[in-house]
Amino acid sequence: MTLSARNRLQGTIASIETDGLTAEVTIELGDGQHVTSVITANSVDRLELEEGMEASAVIKATEVMIDA
Amino acid sequence: MTLSARNRLQGTIASIETDGLTAEVTIELGDGQHVTSVITANSVDRLELEEGMEASAVIKATEVMIDA
Amino acid sequence: MTLSARNRLQGTIASIETDGLTAEVTIELGDGQHVTSVITANSVDRLELEEGMEASAVIKATEVMIDA
Amino acid sequence: MTLSARNRLQGTIASIETDGLTAEVTIELGDGQHVTSVITANSVDRLELEEGMEASAVIKATEVMIDA
Amino acid sequence: MTLSARNRLQGTIASIETDGLTAEVTIELGDGQHVTSVITANSVDRLELEEGMEASAVIKATEVMIDA
Amino acid sequence: MTLSARNRLQGTIASIETDGLTAEVTIELGDGQHVTSVITANSVDRLELEEGMEASAVIKATEVMIDA
Numbered sequence: 001m002t003l004s005a006r007n008r009l010q011g012t013i014a015s016i017e018t019d020g021l022t023a024e025v026t027i028e029l030g031d032g033q034h035v036t037s038v039i040t041a042n043s044v045d046r047l048e049l050e051e052g053m054e055a056s057a058v059i060k061a062t063e064v065m066i067d068a
Numbered sequence: 069m070t071l072s073a074r075n076r077l078q079g080t081i082a083s084i085e086t087d088g089l090t091a092e093v094t095i096e097l098g099d100g101q102h103v104t105s106v107i108t109a110n111s112v113d114r115l116e117l118e119e120g121m122e123a124s125a126v127i128k129a130t131e132v133m134i135d136a
Numbered sequence: 137m138t139l140s141a142r143n144r145l146q147g148t149i150a151s152i153e154t155d156g157l158t159a160e161v162t163i164e165l166g167d168g169q170h171v172t173s174v175i176t177a178n179s180v181d182r183l184e185l186e187e188g189m190e191a192s193a194v195i196k197a198t199e200v201m202i203d204a
Numbered sequence: 205m206t207l208s209a210r211n212r213l214q215g216t217i218a219s220i221e222t223d224g225l226t227a228e229v230t231i232e233l234g235d236g237q238h239v240t241s242v243i244t245a246n247s248v249d250r251l252e253l254e255e256g257m258e259a260s261a262v263i264k265a266t267e268v269m270i271d272a
Numbered sequence: 273m274t275l276s277a278r279n280r281l282q283g284t285i286a287s288i289e290t291d292g293l294t295a296e297v298t299i300e301l302g303d304g305q306h307v308t309s310v311i312t313a314n315s316v317d318r319l320e321l322e323e324g325m326e327a328s329a330v331i332k333a334t335e336v337m338i339d340a
Numbered sequence: 341m342t343l344s345a346r347n348r349l350q351g352t353i354a355s356i357e358t359d360g361l362t363a364e365v366t367i368e369l370g371d372g373q374h375v376t377s378v379i380t381a382n383s384v385d386r387l388e389l390e391e392g393m394e395a396s397a398v399i400k401a402t403e404v405m406i407d408a
Binding site: 070071072073087088089090108110128130 | 221223227228240266269270271272
């Protein structure tokens with residue numbers, strides 16, 4: 001991994017929903033929790049994303065809030 | 069949960085590091101993966117965050133990228 | 137409030153517009169200024185947002201720029 | 205205003221705190237609510253920000269969450 | 273420039289695609305590289321953006337990752 | 341490139357400044373424009389970033405605003 005983003009959560013693509021320019025991609029992690037991402041439909045096509053593929057959710061640390 | 073943010077990953081605070089105005093807080097999830105957050109030191113104080121506490125990482129879906 | 141996000145601006149939902157996966161929600165603050173949010177249509181449904189409801193705009197401090 | 209960011213909240217700079225590369229700038233809005241921003245100390249210098257100045261908090265709509 | 277955002281990349285609008293509430297605007301920089309932006313369709317209308325116009329991509333420094 | 345982020349601007353690291361947990365890294369692009377990034381000091385160490393290295397600025401399209 002050569003990217004500065006601190007977070008890379010590995011899992012499996014559970015669902016992909018596309019509408020116009022926008023797509024929602026949900027990844028299921030190993031403990032059953034889910035991460036939902038909003039990306040462009042263009043990226044879904046470019047990366048040839050499909051349900052069931054192994055994939056990671058990548059998140060810059062400054063984008064993560066804490067609730068406690 | 070009454071917040072629009074789609075992602076709330078539950079875990080335990082594994083570490084807190086504070087320097088000046090900034091803090092790094094790392095949460096360990098149930099499957100052993102970690103999420104690192106950069107928040108203000110002010111928020112660490114206000115929420116009385118401590119290592120070992122149960123806490124969630126909250127992330128807006130538009131901030132999540134996919135790597136596959 | 138148990139969330140690290142530093143900003144929580146209280147007001148009333150002035151408008152909601154939904155198209156496909158995306159929604160625009162505008163909150164009117166007490167001084168007549170407006171805050172517009174782009175969230176997923178899923179969150180509008182899940183939180184049962186409606187015009188006229190009291191609601192807050194929540195914003196992480198690292199996302200706020202200054203113009204002066 | 206020629207910038208695509210949808211939100212521009214006008215107020216007065218209530219406080220500026222700088223430490224190393226980072227600064228926290230708080231703006232007081234007309235209804236007494238506050239908006240806190242984390243920007244670089246470099247920008248505080250470049251814009252010659254001072255307490256008491258009129259300033260706006262500028263926020264892209266995709267960065268705003270709703271709590272209701 | 274009176275905005276705290278550290279990055280302002282000048283170029284020419286190469287394409288605009290709008291669908292519902294969302295728009296993708298691509299700017300071509302002087303060295304032939306492209307920057308793609310997702311903004312609201314409302315902002316495309318308000319700024320009267322058109323292909324061929326000179327425009328800048330504005331990005332807060334905390335949103336930029338490094339790959340090396 | 342297997343990451344959904346739409347923007348990857350190639351250049352050379354012109355400067356790195358670190359203070360506590362935070363670092364500012366500036367990349368010079370081919371047309372002489374600069375992109376400044378705020379990342380964690382941890383990432384500067386992990387990626388072994390140094391002035392003069394070839395590197396890319398990676399930016400999610402939803403984080404890019406347009407000024408025109």
